[in-house]
Amino acid sequence: MIILQLVGGIVMGKLPEDASYASAVFTIHQSNGLTILALSLFRLVWRLTHKPPPLPEGTKAWDRLFARATQAIFYVLMIAVPLAGWLMVSGHEGSVNFFFLFPVPHLPAVGSHELWEEAHELLAFGFIGLIPLHIAGALKHRYVDRDGVLARMLPGRREAAPTH
Ligand code: HEM
Structure with missing residues (x-):
């Protein structure tokens, strides 16, 4: 979900502002982010x-x-990135229309729209640095250390945990 959200966020910034589907794309990005x-x-x-x-x-x-x-940095980003996005739209735009179902209340307006926009973008790019690092770490465990750490991260594979 996070990878899709990163790709979607970047693509979203390149859409023509007057595109008829732009507001739907924003709604999906915001709803996905709140999820x-x-x-x-x-x-x-x-x-x-x-x-x-x-x-x-x-x-x-x-x-x-x-x-x-x-x-630890993953947890910080997983909470700070969507929170910054929510704070960004809170002082500025109409309520987030959660998957076109119901409006989500605004957060109390603290800081400016520009501040949260900048924070949202910078922190989101933190993910782009961290995700390849995380994948590289998992592959190192699999192919260099051969210690079963990758297998235990995969769903339903707990029995394949470390053999040491
Ligand atoms: C894990 C969750 C999220 C990720 C990874 C993410 C990622 C991104 C990225 C990469 C961009 C493009 C940044 C740029 O190039 O300027 C973006 C833009 C944006 N995001 Fe998110 N986002 C998340 C959650 C949210 C949430 C929860 C909201 C609002 C409720 C939100 C609202 C926005 C808006 C309005 C923009 C456009 C900003 C602009 O106009 O420059 N995002 N997001």
Whole structure:
């Protein structure tokens, strides 16, 4: 969802402003973004209340630190990017029409539209840096360390967890 949202956000900026479908595209971007925010908050609560399986024994200290840091930054972005988007439209535009179903209330207007627009864009580009790093890390576990960490990230593959 996040990757689609990044691609969609960039494409959206290139649409002709008078295109008849532009407002529908914005509505879908905003609705999808708010869904990501809700799922991320749920996931954060889940992560804080459920201990993840330990990393394989023998994982180096720098590797652990690197994994923790990228994961923490992911959580920050997963919440901050959609929140900045919501704050951006709150002081400026009509309510978000959630998947054309119902209006979502505005957040209290803090800061300017320009501030949140800039924050939304910069933080979204943080994802573009972090996602390839995350994929590279997963592939390193699979092909260099061969420790089963990639397999346990995939749905329904818990039994394939570390063999050390
Ligand atoms: C994880 C969620 C989200 C991601 C990854 C994301 C990503 C992006 C990206 C990459 C852009 C293009 C930035 C640029 O090139 O200027 C963009 C633009 C935009 N986003 Fe999001 N977005 C998310 C959530 C939201 C939400 C929740 C809202 C509003 C409720 C929102 C509203 C907007 C608007 C209005 C623009 C156009 C800004 C402009 O006019 O320059 N986004 N988004």
